[in-house]
Amino acid sequence: MLTQQDNDLLAQTGPGTPMGAFFRSFWLPALLxxxxxxxxxxxxxxxxxxxxxxxxxxxxxxxxxxxxxxxxxxxxxxxxxxxxxxxxxxxxxxxxxxxxxxxxxxxxxxxxxxxxxxxxxxxxxxxxxGVIWIYMGPAELSPEIPQLDWLDLPDGHKVINKWIQPSNYAQGVEGNIDSAHISFLHRSFELAPRNPRGARGTLSPDGSPRLTIKETDFGFVYGARRNAGNDEYYWRLTPFMLPTYTTIPSPAWPRTCFMLIPLDDHNTWWFTTSYNPDRPMPAERLGQRPWLIAGTWQSSLNPENDFKIDRELQKALNFTGIPEIRIQDMAMTDTMPRILNRTVEHLGTTDLAIITMRRMLIRLAKQATEGIAPYAALNGEVHRVRPLDVVDAEAELGMLMEKHREKFLELAPR
Ligand code: FES
Ligand SMILES: [Fe+2]
Incomplete structure (x- = not known):
């Protein structure tokens, strides 16, 4: 729960606002x-x-x-x-x-x-x-383009898309750092829940992951730990990279990096990069999302048509009755009020990453009004991280990060 004052602080990014100053400290994706x-x-x-x-x-x-x-x-x-x-x-x-x-x-x-x-x-x-970036901040700062994992990959190894979410950026970001919802919102009944990972992480039978957080110089990592049987855990480690970026853990490539930039307080630009460092993207992943209305960057599945929910599908095939994962997310975030009223919510134990993100952004926004730019805005190399999706006996987040550091969290210098 936030006070009204903090909710406004989090949500408002126009000229002269503290969160606006925070976003304006970074090079931001703007166009393709x-x-x-x-x-x-x-x-x-x-x-x-x-x-x-x-x-x-x-x-x-x-x-x-x-x-x-x-x-x-x-x-x-x-x-x-x-x-x-x-x-x-x-x-x-x-x-x-x-x-x-x-x-x-x-x-x-x-x-x-x-x-x-x-x-x-x-x-x-x-x-x-593969992105046109904009810098809207003061001339005396010199931020760096974030060296995201996919930035320098050859063209065929990544697909970059964008679209407009018709609601405030913060509720989109909250969905991206909410590991708990994948066991419900994205559940499919077609795939038996045998594999602790589930299909693309969507099926884990343990619906109440234990969350732990570690703050880093790029933002934070949150680990969602589920019981996987045989004294092992299914771990999903998601990096939250300032200002709003996440790359979703999954057992295999390609993976997708999400970047959410406020269009205004009631709409948000989504930039997504699906990528594979090792091989070109398959042909069916190239091109724009099929549900985009040509020339508008808006989804044809939207609150006006209830995202074309199919109640028969919901009984027989999946949890929502909405076919695609991304649309399932939209149906949740875009049918809330355009700016969610966080003074009346009830956060539980699985909302820890959301609480951390809000505190961090509000803290950095206040600092930005004093002219202090986030370290991550000035040091592009801190964004060079990958998520982790692994079954491991290690029970503690810090130890797990150490164990897999080379492979996942800190890429070899280029
Ligand atoms: S409005 Fe007169 S030159 Fe632009
Ligand atoms: Fe989701």
Whole structure:
């Protein structure tokens, strides 16, 4: 349970808010490269952290995100002409370069120096690892692109998708660090619960995992330990990487990394990377999610159609009556109020990771307002971690992490 004040602090990320300052300390995923395919291509509207921006790639290939509203009289720069290293507003011709400087003002007398006084808000962008990243924070900080496990893999070894969750980011993040729900929400009756791992970790018969947490320089690791019989445990170790990233443990590759970025306080961008370091992704995993409505980044299965729940399927085949795991998650997080009221919830023992995440983010948000940037924002190498999914006799999280450190938690330097 949170106080109303802390719930607001957690959920609100617009300009001037503490959590907004926290998010603005990081390079954040903003677009897919295909959205800005080449120099001087069409600009793209994008809303992030409650700010309406327009992204463009200039003649020299540089990427910037500019305020959508032209500083002159507020026309949308989305309609602008992307030409000769700048974006020109089509209303009266003012032109801005990637730094936001006004470089031409053709409707003013040539002797006027008015243009030197005008600056549009502009944020730098960079393409790296199959993502266009944005940095929306103060110029004096120099954060690093997070060196996520998949960042430098060749193209065929990863598939990056994005879509919009129509609710606040925090409830999406809470679902991703909630190991307990997989025994219920994602249960399938087709697969007999013999293997302690279950199918992709979805079937473990022990529905009340014991959770332990270890804070790290990237955020924290939480271990969910289930009894596996024969004096062994089925362990799932999930890294929570600041600001909101998780990679879900599963017994085999490919694995999926989730990155949740507030679009505004009521909507969230999901960026997901499914990847396999050892071999190319299978053809059926390439491409966008089949349930996306073309051109919208929104799901065709949504609260309006109750995610097409099938009550017969729910009786016979799976716990929810909703076919796909990701949609099952959406049905839970997106039918809560857009901003969950955490003053009336009742947290139990399996909610430990959620409590830890909230405390950590609120603490870092308060520090961000004092100008203290998170260590993980400034040191991209701390994000180089993998989850762990293993059956092991070790009962203690710290010892287990030590035992499997080389293989899973700390990758060899590249
Ligand atoms: S509104 Fe953009 S130049 Fe006038
Ligand atoms: Fe889930």
């Amino acid at each position: 490269p295909a959205e800005l395919p080449e120099p001087d291509c069409a600009p793209v509207r994008v809303r992030l952290l409650g700010e309406d921006l327009v992204a463009f790639r200039d003649t020299s290939g540089r990427i910037a995100f500019m305020q959508n509203a032209c500083p002159h009289r507020g026309a949308s720069l989305f309609f602008g002409r992307n030409e000769e290293d700048g974006l020109r507003c089509v209303y009266h011709g003012w032109k801005f370069d990637v730094s936001g400087a006004c470089v031409d003002m053709p409707n003013e007398p040539t002797e006027s120096n008015f243009k030197h006084k005008i600056k549009a808000a502009a944020y730098p962008g960079v393409e790296r690892g």
